[in-house]
Amino acid sequence: MAAIAxxxxxxxxxxTIAREQVGLWRDGFRRLRRNRLALAALVxxxxxxxxxxxxxxxxxxxxxxxxxxxxxxxxxxxxxxxGTDDLGRDLLSRMMQGAQISLIVGVGTSLxxxxxxxxxxxxxxxxxxxxxTVISVFINIFYGIPGILVxxxxxxxxxxxxxxxxxxISATAWMDMARLVRGQAFSIREREYIEAARASGAxxxxxxxxxxxxxxxxxxxxxxxxxxxxxxxxxxxxxxxxLGIPSPLASWGxxxxxxxxxxxxxxxxxxxxxxxxxxxxLAFNFLGDGLRDAFDPRQRR
Amino acid sequence: MTDPILEVRNLxxxxxxxxxxxxxxxxxxxxxxxxxxLGIVGESGCGKSVTAMSVLGLVQRPGKVVGGEIMFKGRDLxxxxxxxxxxxxxxxxxxxxxxPLSSMNPVLRVxxxxxxxxxxxxxxxxxxxxxxxxxxxxxxRVSDAERRINxxxxxxxxxxxxxxxxxxxxxxxxxxxxxxxxxTALDVTVQAQILELLRDLNEQTGAAIILITHNLxxxxxxxxxxxxxxxxxxxxxxxxxQIFERPQHPYTWSLLRSVPRIDASxxxxxxxxxxxxxxxxxxPQGCKFNPRCPFRVERCFSESPPxxxxxxxxxxxxxxxxxxxxxxxxxxxxxxxxxxAASGVHPGGRTLPVAEVQAAIGGASGD
Numbered sequence: 178m179a180a181i182a183x184x185x186x187x188x189x190x191x192x193t194i195a196r197e198q199v200g201l202w203r204d205g206f207r208r209l210r211r212n213r214l215a216l217a218a219l220v221x222x223x224x225x226x227x228x229x230x231x232x233x234x235x236x237x238x239x240x241x242x243x244x245x246x247x248x249x250x251x252x253x254x255x256x257x258x259x260g261t262d263d264l265g266r267d268l269l270s271r272m273m274q275g276a277q278i279s280l281i282v283g284v285g286t287s288l289x290x291x292x293x294x295x296x297x298x299x300x301x302x303x304x305x306x307x308x309x310t311v312i313s314v315f316i317n318i319f320y321g322i323p324g325i326l327v328x329x330x331x332x333x334x335x336x337x338x339x340x341x342x343x344x345x346i347s348a349t350a351w352m353d354m355a356r357l358v359r360g361q362a363f364s365i366r367e368r369e370y371i372e373a374a375r376a377s378g379a380x381x382x383x384x385x386x387x388x389x390x391x392x393x394x395x396x397x398x399x400x401x402x403x404x405x406x407x408x409x410x411x412x413x414x415x416x417x418x419x420l421g422i423p424s425p426l427a428s429w430g431x432x433x434x435x436x437x438x439x440x441x442x443x444x445x446x447x448x449x450x451x452x453x454x455x456x457x458x459l460a461f462n463f464l465g466d467g468l469r470d471a472f473d474p475r476q477r478r
Numbered sequence: 479m480t481d482p483i484l485e486v487r488n489l490x491x492x493x494x495x496x497x498x499x500x501x502x503x504x505x506x507x508x509x510x511x512x513x514x515x516l517g518i519v520g521e522s523g524c525g526k527s528v529t530a531m532s533v534l535g536l537v538q539r540p541g542k543v544v545g546g547e548i549m550f551k552g553r554d555l556x557x558x559x560x561x562x563x564x565x566x567x568x569x570x571x572x573x574x575x576x577x578p579l580s581s582m583n584p585v586l587r588v589x590x591x592x593x594x595x596x597x598x599x600x601x602x603x604x605x606x607x608x609x610x611x612x613x614x615x616x617x618x619r620v621s622d623a624e625r626r627i628n629x630x631x632x633x634x635x636x637x638x639x640x641x642x643x644x645x646x647x648x649x650x651x652x653x654x655x656x657x658x659x660x661x662t663a664l665d666v667t668v669q670a671q672i673l674e675l676l677r678d679l680n681e682q683t684g685a686a687i688i689l690i691t692h693n694l695x696x697x698x699x700x701x702x703x704x705x706x707x708x709x710x711x712x713x714x715x716x717x718x719x720q721i722f723e724r725p726q727h728p729y730t731w732s733l734l735r736s737v738p739r740i741d742a743s744x745x746x747x748x749x750x751x752x753x754x755x756x757x758x759x760x761x762p763q764g765c766k767f768n769p770r771c772p773f774r775v776e777r778c779f780s781e782s783p784p785x786x787x788x789x790x791x792x793x794x795x796x797x798x799x800x801x802x803x804x805x806x807x808x809x810x811x812x813x814x815x816x817x818x819a820a821s822g823v824h825p826g827g828r829t830l831p832v833a834e835v836q837a838a839i840g841g842a843s844g845d
Contacts, residue, residue, distance in 0.1 A: 369577060370582055373573075373575055373646075375536060376536060376567055376573040377646060378595065379568075379598050388586070391583070392583070
């Protein structure tokens with residue numbers, strides 16, 4: 178009887194295993210693919226990245242050169258697809274460079290936030306005690322101060338430059354990430370597999386980055402995605418205030434700022450960066466929402 | 479006799495909570511010889527797991543080892559630095575946990591988790607780690623080990639996961655394996671397989687095993703020597719045969735009477751132990767079992783009985799012992815196991831008969 182029962186049992190087990198073989202990532206991306214809005218956002222962002230990469234090697238004109246024999250505030254034409262700006266520079270070229278700046282600031286800030294926020298959050302959540310108290314009090318104090326104010330002051334102190342913009346924006350943006358990771362570490366550290374890892378003699382660093390971090394990765398990625406549009410918007414805002422990227426470098430914010438002055442005469446110069454910013458921010462937010470839905474196990478169907 | 483590899487002397491572990499000091503383990507002493515199988519039994523909350531955690535230095539705040547010595551191969555683990563302790567854990571003393579489902583990291587592959595324990599200690603040469611991982615999985619009888627080693631834990635069944643946990647525990651060839659309720663979360667047929675596996679591995683690898691469980695049947699199947707714990711203390715110690723055939727502590731005796739036996743005679747009654755284990759913050763005076771003991775005498779309320787030899791290799795902490803209970807209180811024919819039933823000792827106000835309590839409550843509500 179046992180001889181008959183055993184193979185049947187194994188076959189059954191095999192069937193279950195085959196169905197469950199889909200891992201966390203493939204499962205997540207499969208669900209992301211079903212979300213049309215997120216997919217459209219992903220396509221748009223891919224194109225934007227391509228455009229920014231192309232801008233490294235080629236733009237229709239030099240974005241910083243005042244072109245001879247060109248009028249200022251030219252309307253879109255075959256020669257200048259998006260028209261020209263207040264100094265007679267090609268707007269398409271400047272918008273392409275702006276895309277570059279925006280993406281660099283967005284992704285760069287996100288990476289800084291990711292690194293600082295994850296490390297600080299993990300340490301606070303895992304070791305708890307006085308180190309957690311210090312970090313939490315620090316974060317709570319800064320929660321009462323507007324992030325944009327901190328960014329402006331810090332940027333003025335640090336001086337102009339692309340890296341300094343990213344640092345200034347990260348100065349407050351990492352705190353949300355740290356809070357999130359701290360909360361995750363707080364709950365994951367109590368799991369039995371962490372105890373088991375400790376019992377097998379794993380080092381603290383290994384437990385933090387090898388066991389807790391992989392389990393918190395879903396929400397971390399989602400949060401990192403949401404940091405990108407915040408950083409792009411903050412950079413645009415700083416540039417709009419005239420604090421951003423030093424000219425003649427173009428950013429969507431600085432183009433919009435220069436275009437605002439000319440708004441009664443010529444709407445295009447204001448229009449293009451406004452559209453680009455809105456659509457890009459929307460795309461990142463849709464993608465972030467899509468990722469959150471895809472990686473949130475509570476919504477698993 | 480060979481020197482013990484582990485000797486715990488007078489271990490006390492307390493938890494400092496807002497409600498007070500929970501004295502979870504008090505003055506526990508025992509030793510484990512190389513290759514020995516020792517069972518620690520007792521009901522939930524009696525301090526079995528805390529004892530094991532104390533040995534590995536894994537007691538977390540607000541808990542703290544407040545006294546005693548834990549001699550491992552002649553050195554006191556309590557005097558070790560964190561790093562020295564980490565080096566012992568998983569390398570010389572390994573531990574496997576109750577719930578194999580939650581004891582494995584769900585996002586890491588099984589093979590990775592087995593290899594990790596080996597990489598953490600450098601005891602196994604780096605080149606040998608991966609083949610040894612597969613060997614171990616085969617050794618714990620997971621079929622198709624080469625392929626299954628790349629599975630995630632959720633692709634394993636409960637029994638397979640516990641096998642993988644055992645493989646992980648054995649990966650560094652430890653001298654001592656502490657198994658904390660290794661079969662509790664598994665169904666009965668798988669339980670038997672896991673126990674058989676542990677027994678075989680004990681013989682093959684020579685690793686001593688401490689098996690912590692509340693299941694007496696599990697102990698009977700694997701352990702040569704047994705400790706019985708109650709309310710944070712060891713109340714009886716002896717060979718498995720002595721504990722099961724001639725228990726001397728009333729708690730051990732009651733515990734055995736509360737287990738259904740397939741070989742019991744028809745007239746054998748299944749008896750429960752009345753009452754609850756004591757509050758570990760506010761312990762009763764004298765013997766900690768006195769509020770529930772059918773055989774208690776006056777002395778049990780004033781003095782804690784020391785653990786003393788009651789037979790060769792058998793020790794019990796009791797003023798009465800079952801030998802006397804059988805001879806003088808008719809323990810063999812007892813049907814009422816309520817506190818003090820056999821001895822008739824009810825010290826003033828300590829235990830009120832149910833009727834009196836009800837009368838008191840009724841009177842109070844009438845006011």
